[in-house]
Amino acid sequence: MFTGIVEELGSVVAVEDRGLDARVRVRGPLVTSDAHLGDSIAVDGVCLTVAELPGDGTFAADVMPESLRRTALGALRAGVPVNLERALAVGGRYGGHVVQGHVDGVGTILRRTPGERWDEVEIGLPATLARYVAEKGAIAVSGVSLTVTHVSDDAFGVSLIPTTLAHTTLGGLVVGDAVNLEVDVLAKYAERLLGAVAR
Structure with missing residues (x-):
């Protein structure tokens, strides 16, 4: 994990x-x-x-x-x-969210808007993943734990802080670049469990 x-x-x-x-x-x-x-x-x-x-x-x-x-x-x-x-060591600091390293799909950088010290980024995602993405929820983008700022049927937004811009690959991405996406595993399990109950 x-x-x-x-x-x-x-x-x-x-x-x-x-x-x-x-x-x-x-x-x-x-x-x-x-x-x-x-x-x-x-x-x-x-x-x-x-x-x-x-x-x-x-x-x-x-x-x-x-x-x-x-x-x-x-x-x-x-x-x-x-x-x-x-991988997280037992007893280690848990600063992000639950990330398994099991990528769910590939997204595309659609838009990038620089701020004073941060960037706002819009990322397109496969429609099959959109239901797992929630505003203020967590998502891993190329392995980076990020908070979702907004979401639509085929895209979501994130804000990249100075540390993320300087110390990850996200700082150098441009429109059209592909990124690995891992949605919140808890959302996938919740959907699976609710589907079983509905049957």
């Missing part, structure tokens, strides 16, 4: 296309400082398992076909910055 509080802005070192799947190598000295093989690290909000740990501040992870289909990881290239977060 993750919290959506990005620990480090890493970078992609290499992406090996293996046909249906891929292996990605990422530089992240902080997140690898205490990592072990088999640990979970969220890369742009996607939970990946550490498969190689050469001890040079990088790690490698395998990206399965499902992840390539449902996320924006398929577009990763060497040199691209990525948001990194280690």
Whole structure:
């Protein structure tokens, strides 16, 4: 489990296309400082398992076909910055919201309006996800826990504070860029439970 509080802005070192799947190598000295093989690290909000740990501040992870289909990881290239977060340690600070690293879909940056010290961003989302997004609720955008400022049938807004702009990939996104979206898991469970009761 993750919290959506990005620990480090890493970078992609290499992406090996293996046909249906891929292996990605990422530089992240902080997140690898205490990592072990088999640990979970969220890369742009996607939970990946550490498969190689050469001890040079990088790690490698395998990206399965499902992840390539449902996320924006398929577009990763060497040199691209990525948001990194280690799995939450028991007893650790819980500053964001419940983030599983299981991306629900890909959104698109529709509009960006700079403020004095912040940016207002409008993000388009698949219609199938809109019902899980609520004003003042939480959503993970490329692994960053954010509060929703407004929502419509096919888009939602967020405000990016100076820390988010400076220390995550969201600061450099432009209109048309793709982002990984993970809606609040509690909303999905509530819908499932209410659906079972209605039957």
